[in-house]
Amino acid sequence: MEDQREALRKIITTLAVKNEEIQSFIYSLKQMLLNVEANSAKVQGDLEAEFQSLFSLLEELKEGMLMKIKQDRASRAYELQNQLAACTRALESSEELLETANQTLQATDREDFPQAAKQIKDGVTMAPAFRLSLKAKVSDNMSHLMVDFAQERRMLQALTFLPVPSAPVIDLAESLVADNCVTLVWRMPDEDNKIDHYVLEYRRTNFEGPPRLKEDQPWMVIEGIQQTEYTLTGLKFDMKYMNFRVKACNKAVSGEFSEPVTLETPAFMFRLDASTSHQNLRVDDLSVEWDAMGGKVQDIKAREKDGKGRTASPVNSPARGTPSPKRMPSGRGGRDRFTAESYTVLGDTLIDGGEHYWEVRYEPDSKAFGLGVAYRSLGRFEQLGKTAASWCLYVNNWLQASCPSTTPAPNSYCTPSRPSSRSRCCQLSR
Numbered sequence: 001m002e003d004q005r006e007a008l009r010k011i012i013t014t015l016a017v018k019n020e021e022i023q024s025f026i027y028s029l030k031q032m033l034l035n036v037e038a039n040s041a042k043v044q045g046d047l048e049a050e051f052q053s054l055f056s057l058l059e060e061l062k063e064g065m066l067m068k069i070k071q072d073r074a075s076r077a078y079e080l081q082n083q084l085a086a087c088t089r090a091l092e093s094s095e096e097l098l099e100t101a102n103q104t105l106q107a108t109d110r111e112d113f114p115q116a117a118k119q120i121k122d123g124v125t126m127a128p129a130f131r132l133s134l135k136a137k138v139s140d141n142m143s144h145l146m147v148d149f150a151q152e153r154r155m156l157q158a159l160t161f162l163p164v165p166s167a168p169v170i171d172l173a174e175s176l177v178a179d180n181c182v183t184l185v186w187r188m189p190d191e192d193n194k195i196d197h198y199v200l201e202y203r204r205t206n207f208e209g210p211p212r213l214k215e216d217q218p219w220m221v222i223e224g225i226q227q228t229e230y231t232l233t234g235l236k237f238d239m240k241y242m243n244f245r246v247k248a249c250n251k252a253v254s255g256e257f258s259e260p261v262t263l264e265t266p267a268f269m270f271r272l273d274a275s276t277s278h279q280n281l282r283v284d285d286l287s288v289e290w291d292a293m294g295g296k297v298q299d300i301k302a303r304e305k306d307g308k309g310r311t312a313s314p315v316n317s318p319a320r321g322t323p324s325p326k327r328m329p330s331g332r333g334g335r336d337r338f339t340a341e342s343y344t345v346l347g348d349t350l351i352d353g354g355e356h357y358w359e360v361r362y363e364p365d366s367k368a369f370g371l372g373v374a375y376r377s378l379g380r381f382e383q384l385g386k387t388a389a390s391w392c393l394y395v396n397n398w399l400q401a402s403c404p405s406t407t408p409a410p411n412s413y414c415t416p417s418r419p420s421s422r423s424r425c426c427q428l429s430r
Helices: 002-106 113-125 150-157 211-216 294-306
Strands: 176-178 181-187 197-204 220-225 229-232 239-249 261-265 281-283 288-290 368-374 390-396 401-404 427-429
Touching: 002 113, 176 261, 181 239, 181 261, 197 229, 220 229
Parallel strands: 368 427
Antiparallel strands: 176 181, 181 229, 197 220, 197 239, 239 261, 281 288, 368 390, 390 401
């Protein structure tokens, strides 16, 4: 009976969850119906506005072309009318001379005939008719003002809705995370010459705050990107970002976002291996402090263990302990602690290659410390950064000066950070 009740409770819970999902989906569908109406009205209004703008542009072009025809017609008519008036005057003058010459020719018995004939000859020589050009100054052909709308008509007939850009594809192989910068590279799946710009969005995942608010972290938006890549600068070590996504936009509409990708600026994470440290160093997993009595304490413990009144070998010192779980057995296997003036402790992880970043916090009143990397050949008596087997940044607050030692190890970096209540000193083996 109780089993049946429990099964029925599970069924009720399942049905209640399903009902909530259906109700949520119904609400979503109703909202989509409202959005369809609103969005349809918007795009219809936009389309009418675009066509009205096109009509206005065509009307302006038409008025301009008509004005050109009117101006050309007026100019040609003016030239032809002037030439017509000049020819008319020349013709009238020539007709008068012709009539006078005929009359003089008929009066052969007149005594003043020679004088009259000479006057007619001089009049003909100066007549306007003989100074006229009998060629029209302008043409009556207006074909130079004809237009051919065949190409424009084909373009208008091919006019359709602007296609929505495809979603870009982020190219992780070409993207780069280095030097606290993320360079994101993307490409379009298909060639699209109508793309105007791109929009990049990103948001953090390891932000401070309650875990329940993680999904509510707002998007950071970068607009107006003209190229198919963008470099985000000013990041910090060990900073994770999620949902890098990009969308393409043309003059009218934006496309869908690309598939999101997750990128981060990785830090080199390690702990300190107390079994390698000088006896005057007090070492925790993530911190190291100077302990002037450390060596003497170890000597006392060693004498108590031996019971012979002599100092035990550092190899047999009970402080050597078990190596860190992260420690690779191929690192300093069988090596003794650092001793003499080599106040050094190793990290528990080897660096085989690549670029690595780590952070150091130190106490404001720390007198001196060094941080760096070393090859496996570093001897237990050698001081960090003093030989070719290691490289370090050495801070000496006694002299109020700091300088890096020589012989850098390749592709490794270290960055001092803000002070804190504890000091940290480390050396990484290679």
